[in-house]
Amino acid sequence: MPELSLPDISLHYEIDGSGPPLLMLAGMLSDSASWGALAPLLTDHFTLIRPDNRSTGRTTPWDAEISVAQMARDALALMDHLGHETFHLVGHSMGGLMAMELTGMALDRVQALSILASAPVRAPRTMAVFDALLAVRRAPEGEQLWLRALYPWIFAPGFFTDPDNVGTALAAALAYPHAQSADAMAHQMQALRGFRPTVRPADLTYRTQVLHGADDLLIPRADAEKAFAAIPDVTQRTLPDAGHSIHWDAADAVAKHLRQFHDTTPET
Template identity: 85%
Template structure:
């Protein structure tokens, strides 16, 4: 699929299917291939547009200036290039943050939004997990160890009932020719660490659905607020 030349990067993207345009924004450590399992279920209903975010996949150079806001601007430039005046958006994890920032850039153009496993926060524990994974990756034999350490954070308990699932996932990840490097991973982590949201869910004025796992380890749901009790005097 083609690349879009922007001022400082060449943005790679994939296009599949037919129907209304659906922009699919990948999350941390991921690129357009992360939608591989979902895309066949949607391609009969939507034209799927899947960019490789900065520092991932076939977008180059990997070390171009990167921020969540900049990646949202890249996505909007891509939709401009493809001639889509209005479109749907789905974002996973960091892609959900990008989707909300994209709304602030062009609210009138987004017809509907889906935010998956995402929240407009930078939870200290989540960043600590990513930092630890990067440290493991840079250690001797870390190329496999960091993936094994990642899987319990992203797969459900049922995944581990069959040991071959881990080996299958590991083999596929190691064979992927466009995998993000350790340096590019660190570069993207700094982009997330510096994220400051300009849009909150309450600001979204387009039809929006938010899907969040009840037991999401990386981005847990906030604890319920304890109602304030008024003391009697």
């Protein structure tokens, strides 16, 4: 069970695949397992490195000091520990914000950056959704109810055409032994609420790809596209039939774009 001892936490991470290193930063409420649909499609192209962010998964203690910048520093420390001088980088949702912060710390180490279903903009409705979900979770029988309330926000409409999908996802989430607790969820929400970026889109000097979900309800796509347009060397794509969980709704398409984009990046 790979762990990296840092001054205030034990950082859990997963490694699989072979090829150039690809650091994968999970989003809000998620850990290394959140890449479960996408990772198998990339293991023949990359060495996948997937840390559990603070307050999630098997990283302990759950209540260590937390911020988006601190989680980015943790991820960079992991790459130092593993001996990867340069690497590819992908972040989903909050992980996309972490990835942008990390680029400001890594100077010339990032070879190419992909951002999935994320935006460097303030989105009050998104935080209101998280606040409501946390309140539902802390109510009687909330452990099931909050997940049922979450799914319409993160999955595309096609997910609900098969009535068994909700039950399958619910059973898997409830059975997951490393699920984030309600208190840890609140702790991480504070980090996102207090986030103030130090790296702006115009500051990014890396080749950057941004993938948006056409049915993403949590990220205001027009605002995201406008913000990311400031990146000097950016490619933006919108994937149909994909919600906020773009790496689950459209795993095949995301994998294809990641492989093509990162394979065409010159080695440095």
